[in-house]
Amino acid sequence: MEETLDALVVGKWAKAWLQKENLLPSSWGLPIEEAKRIQAANIRITMLFAPASVLELTPNPLAKLESALLVMFDGNSVGAGKLSRDECIAMLLHEIGHHLNKPTPQCKEYPSMSPEWFAGQMEYKAQRMIEHEADDYARHCGFGDAIASGLDKLRRIEPMTFGGKDIESRIQRISGNSPLRLNLLYGS
Numbered sequence: 001m002e003e004t005l006d007a008l009v010v011g012k013w014a015k016a017w018l019q020k021e022n023l024l025p026s027s028w029g030l031p032i033e034e035a036k037r038i039q040a041a042n043i044r045i046t047m048l049f050a051p052a053s054v055l056e057l058t059p060n061p062l063a064k065l066e067s068a069l070l071v072m073f074d075g076n077s078v079g080a081g082k083l084s085r086d087e088c089i090a091m092l093l094h095e096i097g098h099h100l101n102k103p104t105p106q107c108k109e110y111p112s113m114s115p116e117w118f119a120g121q122m123e124y125k126a127q128r129m130i131e132h133e134a135d136d137y138a139r140h141c142g143f144g145d146a147i148a149s150g151l152d153k154l155r156r157i158e159p160m161t162f163g164g165k166d167i168e169s170r171i172q173r174i175s176g177n178s179p180l181r182l183n184l185l186y187g188s
């Protein structure tokens, strides 16, 4: 399983970068069921070289899959000494969580078919909840504190990008230890 978890990483430069930073997925300390869940979801991870990059896949590890989700990270944001190792892992698990932890349609705070929803008033709140649920996957994997401290660092380093109320609300929600909202795909 260790080796196959590293097979989530697509592209030799992404692999080399993660290895250099001691961030290969096999070293994240995830329980086996999370490793299996991520693989079952056909999620793969690769690196975006800013401002843009092309990725040639030879051999193509996605060839046998009908579809796949690619989590792309930018070494200038995730790495570059800005974030700790746990904070880097937490950011990647947040992105993975966007797919694995689907918003709960029955959630009372998120009345997706309500008149307010159609009026567009709930849209901002809904977007926030999507971020919270992605955070909750990282928290479920044991990286909640790392998400909060990572976001706190990013908003100080890049206030233009991360200085908004939504980031503030994510930090507060995690720091306040609010209950996890989990609706996980692929097993319990």
Ligand SMILES: [Zn+2]
Residues within 6 Å of the ligand: 094, 095, 098, 130, 131, 134
């Ligand atoms: Zn997100």
